[in-house]
Amino acid sequence: MASQTVTKHRQIGLTDEQVLEMYTIMLKARRYDERALLIQRSGKTAFHISGIGQETAQVAAAFALQKQHDYFCPYYRDYGVVLSAGMTLHELMLLSFVKAEDVNAGRQMPAHFSHRKHHIVTGSSPVSTQVLHAVGIALSAVMDQEDRVAFTSFGEGSSNQGDVHEAFNFAGVFKLPVIFMCENNQYAISIPAHRQVAGRVVDRAAGYGFPGVRVDGNDPLEVYQAVKEARERAVRGAGPTLIEAMLYRISPHSTADDDMIYRTKEEVEYHKEQDGIQKFRAYLLECGVLDEELDRSVNEEVMRELNEATKYADKAPYPSPEDALKHVYAEDGGGI
Numbered sequence: 001m002a003s004q005t006v007t008k009h010r011q012i013g014l015t016d017e018q019v020l021e022m023y024t025i026m027l028k029a030r031r032y033d034e035r036a037l038l039i040q041r042s043g044k045t046a047f048h049i050s051g052i053g054q055e056t057a058q059v060a061a062a063f064a065l066q067k068q069h070d071y072f073c074p075y076y077r078d079y080g081v082v083l084s085a086g087m088t089l090h091e092l093m094l095l096s097f098v099k100a101e102d103v104n105a106g107r108q109m110p111a112h113f114s115h116r117k118h119h120i121v122t123g124s125s126p127v128s129t130q131v132l133h134a135v136g137i138a139l140s141a142v143m144d145q146e147d148r149v150a151f152t153s154f155g156e157g158s159s160n161q162g163d164v165h166e167a168f169n170f171a172g173v174f175k176l177p178v179i180f181m182c183e184n185n186q187y188a189i190s191i192p193a194h195r196q197v198a199g200r201v202v203d204r205a206a207g208y209g210f211p212g213v214r215v216d217g218n219d220p221l222e223v224y225q226a227v228k229e230a231r232e233r234a235v236r237g238a239g240p241t242l243i244e245a246m247l248y249r250i251s252p253h254s255t256a257d258d259d260m261i262y263r264t265k266e267e268v269e270y271h272k273e274q275d276g277i278q279k280f281r282a283y284l285l286e287c288g289v290l291d292e293e294l295d296r297s298v299n300e301e302v303m304r305e306l307n308e309a310t311k312y313a314d315k316a317p318y319p320s321p322e323d324a325l326k327h328v329y330a331e332d333g334g335g336i
Contacts, residue, residue: 007287008221009221009287012221012224012225012228013228014063014221014224016289018063019284019289020284020289020290020298022059022060022063022084022220022280023277023280023281023284023290023298024298024301024302025059025080025083025084026055026056026059026080026220026276026277026280027277027298027299027302028083028089028302028305028306029051029055029058029059029079029080029083030052030055030277031302031303031306032079032083032089032092032093032306033048033050033051033052033079033251034052035306035310036048036050036092036096036110037050037251037255039096039097039310040255041255044097044314045096045097045098045110047109047110047254047255047256048096048110048111048254048255049076049077049110049111049253049254049255050077050249050251050252050254051077051078051079051080051249051251052249052250052251053185053247053248053249053250053251053271053275053276054077054078054080054183054185054217054247054249055079055080055276055277056080056217056218056219056220056223056247056276056277056279056280057080057181057183057215057217057218057220057223057245057247057276058077058078058079058080058081058084058153058183059080059081059083059084059220060220060221060222060223060224060227061081061151061153061179061181061223061224061227061243061245062080062081062084062085062151063084063224064223064224064225064227064228064230064231065085065149065151065179065227065231066148067085067086067118067119068086068117068118068119069119069148070119070148070149070150070151070231071119071121071134071137071148071149071150071151072085072118072119072120072121072151072152073121073123073130073131073133073134073137073150073151073152073153074113074120074123074130074152074153075123075127075128075130075152075153075154075155075158075183076111076112076123077111077155077183077185077249078113078153079092079111081153082113082115082118082120085115085118085119085120086115086117086118087113087115087118087120088309089305089306089309090305090308090309090312090313091103091115092309093309093310093312093313094312094313094316095108095110095111095112095113096110096313097313097314097316098110098318098319099313099316099317099318099319100316100317100318100319100320100323101316101317103115103116104122105319105323105326105327106318106319106323107319107323107326107327108122109125112124112125121133121134121137127154127155127157127158127161128154128158128159128161128163128164129163130152130153130154131152131154131163131164131167131180132163132166132167133152134150134151134152134167134178134180135150135167135170135171135176135178137150137178138150138171138176138177138178138234138240139170139174139176141176141177142174142176142177147235148177148235149177149178149179149231149234149235150176150177150178150179151178151179151181151227152178152179152180152181153180153181153182153183154180154181154182154183155182155183155184155185155188156182156183156184156185156186156188156193156196156197156201156244157187157188157189157191157196158188159182159197159201159204160196160197164180165204167180168180168204168205168207168208168210168240168242169208171208171210171239171240172208172209172210172239172240173209175210175237175238175239175240176234176239176240177234177235177237177239177240178234178240179227179230179231179234179240179241179243180205180240180241180242180243181227181242181243181244181245182201182202182242182243182244182245183217183245183247184201184217184244184245184246184247185247185248185249186247186248186249187249187253187259187262187263189253189257190253190257190259190261190262192262192263200214200244201242201244202214202242202243202244204242205241205242209239210239210240210241210242211233211241211242212241212242212243212244213226213230213241213242213243213244214243214244214246215243215244215245215246216245216246217245217246217247217276218247218274218275218276218279219276219279220276220280221283223243223245226241226243227243229241230243247276248271248274250268250271250272250275281295
């Protein structure tokens, strides 16, 4: 009989089917990330920015929210968030290759996610601008008396941006239904966290009048519970919450980065051993949700889907030159 520790997911309101789906999406995010890097290195795409090491927190946070109801304002490493919200590997690959069939008509940089159907709000290159967008969306929910929340994520490096502090202050003053999640991956490009932030990011919440919670970003159940409680607090009108998920960016900052200049191979290898996906896999095996045969089947299905998405996106046509003006100016009928 499974112990109480082993059945923690049921205690916090997750079914066996949900945690298996979470694990599957974590694998999708990881395999997509690895494939996108290979594609960039082969010269087929220009750029990739990785989220390897951060998938467990991303997927867990998204699962604590309501799809196609709450709003997601992710940052550029959040493959786990957008896949959990409803995007597919097919759509991510079209985005990576910048093809015409991309939901953004081939107009976004890779990892600048946007999907109207799934309430994923487009991001931009300047870091942390999405945090202000989330606060604006939360304000509109209050004005329209809707029970939805806005979720936004950012790194500990961008937590020093003025946008973030303005967002915290406004959300705190007006008790807005917004969840701020700092994915503290220990490096702001090449600057280690201790040189980037004096103290703890989570402690900043107190200065703006709302609670902050620090969680183990490699423990998806801990992250899920924190975000779930933050959502419940937000919809009952108690205001925002700041969650600091402690994790580690295993990959370089981007394909333009040589991470061995500012950290050691030994450091990276140590954190690979703390991989949240593997720890979650071990948990699922222990409580009987997963077995070796099912695990092989899940991995094979993820790779099949990824291979099909890659092949399709590679052969799909690029946008036409005239598409450069698409969604920029008003078109006939007043639509855009």
